[in-house]
Amino acid sequence: xxxxxxxxxxxxxxxxxxxxxxxxxxxxxxxxxxxxxxxxxxxxxxxxxxxxxxxxxxxxxxxxxxxxxxxxxxxxxxxxxxxxxxxxxxxxxxxxxxxxxxxxxxxxxxxxxxxxxxxxxxxxxxxxxxxxxxxxxxxxxxxxxxxxxxxxxxxxxxxxxxxxxxxxxxxxxxxxxxxxxxxxxxxxxxxxxxxxxxxxxxxxxxxxxxxxxxxxxxxxxxxxxxxxxxxxxxxxxxxxx
Amino acid sequence: xxxxxxxxxxxxxxxxxxxxxxxxxxxxxxxxxxxxxxxxxxxxxxxxxxxxxxxxxxxxxxxxxxxxxxxxxxxxxxxxxxxxxxxxxxxxxxxxxxxxxxxxxxxxxxxxxxxxxxxxxxxxxxxxxxxxxxxxxxxxxxxxxxxxxxxxxxxxxxxxxxxxxxxxxxxxxxxxxxxxxxxxxxxxxxxxxxxxxxxxxxxxxxxxxxxxxxxxxxxxxxxxxxxxxxxxxxxxxxxxx
Numbered sequence: 194x195x196x197x198x199x200x201x202x203x204x205x206x207x208x209x210x211x212x213x214x215x216x217x218x219x220x221x222x223x224x225x226x227x228x229x230x231x232x233x234x235x236x237x238x239x240x241x242x243x244x245x246x247x248x249x250x251x252x253x254x255x256x257x258x259x260x261x262x263x264x265x266x267x268x269x270x271x272x273x274x275x276x277x278x279x280x281x282x283x284x285x286x287x288x289x290x291x292x293x294x295x296x297x298x299x300x301x302x303x304x305x306x307x308x309x310x311x312x313x314x315x316x317x318x319x320x321x322x323x324x325x326x327x328x329x330x331x332x333x334x335x336x337x338x339x340x341x342x343x344x345x346x347x348x349x350x351x352x353x354x355x356x357x358x359x360x361x362x363x364x365x366x367x368x369x370x371x372x373x374x375x376x377x378x379x380x381x382x383x384x385x386x387x388x389x390x391x392x393x394x395x396x397x398x399x400x401x402x403x404x405x406x407x408x409x410x411x412x413x414x415x416x417x418x419x420x421x422x423x424x425x426x427x428x429x430x431x432x433x434x
Numbered sequence: 435x436x437x438x439x440x441x442x443x444x445x446x447x448x449x450x451x452x453x454x455x456x457x458x459x460x461x462x463x464x465x466x467x468x469x470x471x472x473x474x475x476x477x478x479x480x481x482x483x484x485x486x487x488x489x490x491x492x493x494x495x496x497x498x499x500x501x502x503x504x505x506x507x508x509x510x511x512x513x514x515x516x517x518x519x520x521x522x523x524x525x526x527x528x529x530x531x532x533x534x535x536x537x538x539x540x541x542x543x544x545x546x547x548x549x550x551x552x553x554x555x556x557x558x559x560x561x562x563x564x565x566x567x568x569x570x571x572x573x574x575x576x577x578x579x580x581x582x583x584x585x586x587x588x589x590x591x592x593x594x595x596x597x598x599x600x601x602x603x604x605x606x607x608x609x610x611x612x613x614x615x616x617x618x619x620x621x622x623x624x625x626x627x628x629x630x631x632x633x634x635x636x637x638x639x640x641x642x643x644x645x646x647x648x649x650x651x652x653x654x655x656x657x658x659x660x661x662x663x664x665x666x667x668x669x670x671x672x673x674x675x
Contacts, residue, residue, distance in 0.1 A: 200441055200583045342441045342583075344608040367585040367631050370620075375612060378619045390608050 195330040196357055198350045198368030201337045202300040209327040210305035211319055211353060213312065214336035215345040216391045217272050218294025219417070220312040220407040221257070224274040226415045226433045229283035233417060234428040235295040239265050241427040242288045255282070258290040262398050265290070274314075274406045288428065293343075297336035302419060302429055305332070310417035310431060313349050313382055317411035320356035322418075322434060331357060333372070344375070344389035345407075351376025352410070382408035436571040437598055439591045439609030442578045443541040450568040451546035452560055452594060454553065455577035456586040457632045458513050459535025460658070461553040461648040462498065465515040467656045467674045470524035474658060475669040476536040480506050482668040483529045496523070499531040503639050506531070515555075515647045529669065534584075538577035543660060543670055546573070551658035551672060554590050554623055558652035561597035563659075563675060572598060574613070585616070585630035586648075592617025593651070623649035 213219060222233055236242040239258060242265075246254045257270035257277070264271040272291050289295055294310075301308050307326050311319035311333070323331045333353050335346035351372035357363060358373075365373075379385040386392040386408045395404050418434030454460060463474055477483045480499060483506075487495045498511035498518070505512040513532050530536055535551075542549050548567050552560035552574070564572045574594050576587035592613035598604060599614075606614075620626040624646065627633040633645045659675030 203581060338608075340444060341607070342609055342612065344611055347608075347612060366582070367579075367588075368583055370585055370629060371583065371588060371612065371616060374616055374619050378615050379611075388611060 194327060194361065194363050196354060196363035196365045196369050197330060198333045198354060198366065198372045200335050200342045200347055200368050200371065201340065202297045202334050204300055204304060206301055206305040206332045208330040209307045209323045210301040210332045210334055211309050211311040211323055212294065212298045212301050212334050212336065213346045213349050214294030214297060215312050215349045215407050216386065216395060217274055217403055217407060218289065218291040218336065219310040220314055221272050221274040221277050222289065222310050222417045222431065223312055223315045223413050223415055224277035225282055225287050226417055227413055228277060228281055230285050230287050232286045233431040234286060234288045234425055235298050235431060236288060236290045236428045237296065237299050239290045242290045243267055245288050245425065245428060253285065255285055255287045257287050260292055262395055262400065273400065273403050275402045293336040293338055297334055298429055301334055308419035309434065311353060313352060313407060314409050315411065315413040315416055316349065316352045317356055318414040319416045320353050320360065322416045324357060324360045338391050343391055345386045345392060347372050348375045348379055348385040382410055435568060435602060435604050437595060437604035437606045437610050438571060439574045439595060439607065439613045441576050441583045441588055441609050441612065442581065443538045443575050445541055445545060447542055447546040447573045449546070449571040450548045450564045451542040451573045451575055452550050452552040452564055453535065453539045453542050453575050453577065454587045454590050455535030455538060456553050456590045456648050457627065457636060458515055458644055458648060459530065459532040459577065460551040461555055462513050462515045462518050463530065463551050463658045463672065464553055464556045464654050464656055465518035466523055466528050467658060468654055469518060469522055471526050471528050473527045474672040475527060475529045475666055476539050476672060477529060477531045477669045478537065478540050480531045483531045484508055486529050486666065486669060494526065496526055496528045498528050501533055503636055503641065514641065514644050516643045534577040534579055538575055539670055542575055549660035550675065552594060554593060554648060555650050556652065556654045556657055557590065557593045558597055559655040560657045561594050561601065563657045565598060565601045579632050584632055586627045586633060588613050589616045589620055589626040623651055
């Protein structure tokens with residue numbers, strides 16, 4: 194079995210893909226499902242999200258997302274896991290669009306057989322699920338920030354890689370070696386996320402609570418999983434797995 | 435002053451760029467200049483290199499390069515620093531084309547003001563030169579391998595970053611933080627290059643001597659430097675700096 198870590202989304206995934214955007218899209222996605230959401234629709238743009246709601250006015254879709262860390266006009270929620278964890282989404286579908294994470298999921302879905310969303314908060318469950326369904330390769334795909342590598346995503350990939358290596362035999366690539374080195378030498382999760390440029394930027398926007406929330410390790414067993422038949426145009430439908 | 439490390443070529447460089455392709459293009463480029471070459475012409479494709487020679491039959495151009503680690507038909511030399519170091523190139527111009535390094539140099543040259551080639555072998559000299567000429571940013575650009583991040587380039591970026599941080603004040607990005615962590619925790623240069631996927635591949639091709647050559651730290655003071663007026667179509671002209 195191959196373990197591959199892409200420090201930025203690359204494409205050409207033959208098997209299982211775990212998309213990682215710790216600050217904050219995949220952390221928030223896990224929080225929505227923890228708080229009872231039926232499904233998440235990850236769109237390729239804010240416009241697709243707004244059109245989805247106007248085309249389905251009766252369905253009570255909620256919109257969550259950000260651009261540059263800030264809320265999107267017309268959306269109900271930012272991209273905050275703390276905000277998500279404080280609400281009840283039972284029976285609701287949340288449409289998500291974010292700067293980096295939702296795009297990475299779309300890149301992954303172009304070729305991958307199984308697409309999961311991973312964060313530090315669900316890292317152990319995500320690794321276990323990936324190991325159970327993979328037949329040839331597990332790709333850990335770091336979303337990054339504006340096409341630049343993000344330390345927090347690489348660190349989380351290292352956490353996932355460490356779990357996976359404890360579960361079985363893998364051949365690993367340079368990306369995995371780098372991620373494992375970061376995991377083992379960049380401190381604990383709160384130290385790693387605090388040292389990352391995007392962590393500092395969120396703190397400067399008053400969103401330091403989100404950074405601390407995202408640094409929790411394996412506190413959830415929910416793994417957002419791309420549903421086989423994506424029945425919504427321009428959006429990927431993830432459900433609790 | 436900003437210190438930026440791109441783990442893969444990204445573009446948009448406002449100031450000084452150090453292009454890093456440790457295995458093997460930039461290491462070999464330094465070796466050609468050490469052995470007396472007047473200039474290096476880095477082309478965007480093997481075809482441009484072959485055309486340069488046929489269009490300048492009287493000039494005695496030499497061609498060096500590789501695809502997938504192997505020599506290119508019609509070229510005089512592979513991309514081997516050991517081979518380069520064993521010859522005398524006094525008065526010669528070498529045309530280079532390689533899988534990753536020459537493309538990264540072309541990306542850098544699209545916007546950068548000053549383009550230098552860096553390897554472990556000239557790391558200290560390259561850092562010192564960059565520091566002397568930079569006015570706002572030094573970008574360390576890892577060439578990678580086939581659009582994937584290469585451990586050896588990230589490690590070398592960490593070596594350069596460590597030298598630079600000893601020379602002055604910089605704000606650093608996540609790429610620099612990752613590179614510094616690799617430099618400090620991935621062993622000495624021979625260990626780091628030996629653990630890299632591309633190092634193992636070269637060893638399996640019988641090119642382990644090149645890997646050991648490339649792991650030498652700051653043994654040369656030559657820094658290949660893009661000449662102000664590139665007078666050759668489709669090629670970047672580097673001279674000893």
